[in-house]
Amino acid sequence: MNILIKATVVAVVLSLTTLYANDGHNHTEHDNNAHKHSHNSHQIGISNTAVKKIAIAEVKRLALAKKIPKSWKSIPVSKIGKTHYGDTNDWVVGFDNPKIKDSTKQTLYIFVSIHGKIMGANYSGD
Numbered sequence: 001m002n003i004l005i006k007a008t009v010v011a012v013v014l015s016l017t018t019l020y021a022n023d024g025h026n027h028t029e030h031d032n033n034a035h036k037h038s039h040n041s042h043q044i045g046i047s048n049t050a051v052k053k054i055a056i057a058e059v060k061r062l063a064l065a066k067k068i069p070k071s072w073k074s075i076p077v078s079k080i081g082k083t084h085y086g087d088t089n090d091w092v093v094g095f096d097n098p099k100i101k102d103s104t105k106q107t108l109y110i111f112v113s114i115h116g117k118i119m120g121a122n123y124s125g126d
Helices: 002-021 048-064 070-074
Strands: 077-085 088-096 107-112 118-122
Touching: 048 070, 048 077, 048 088, 048 107, 048 118
Parallel strands: none
Antiparallel strands: 077 088, 088 107, 107 118
């Protein structure tokens, strides 16, 4: 009988907690301008220094894999910044290689997520 009373008390307490936990707050009930926030605005991400190291490692990997000429292995970072693509704020890291004859391929861009994942590479920066 004692267990039945305890179980009943716990059930009542839990049901009251659920009843009073909802304060009526609903994101869709607010004016969009008054309660505007981006879930991505809470993303901290990795440091500029870490991004550079990741991008340099990726350029070396691409050169060793013969995806790009080996002259890229010793090219330093020439530019770094954030790029907004879709709903992300990833990093873009540029490398300028004057040894490349084709001017459209003298700058290589490496895209790194704010979490340090390589997102891609290209010569256009887009």
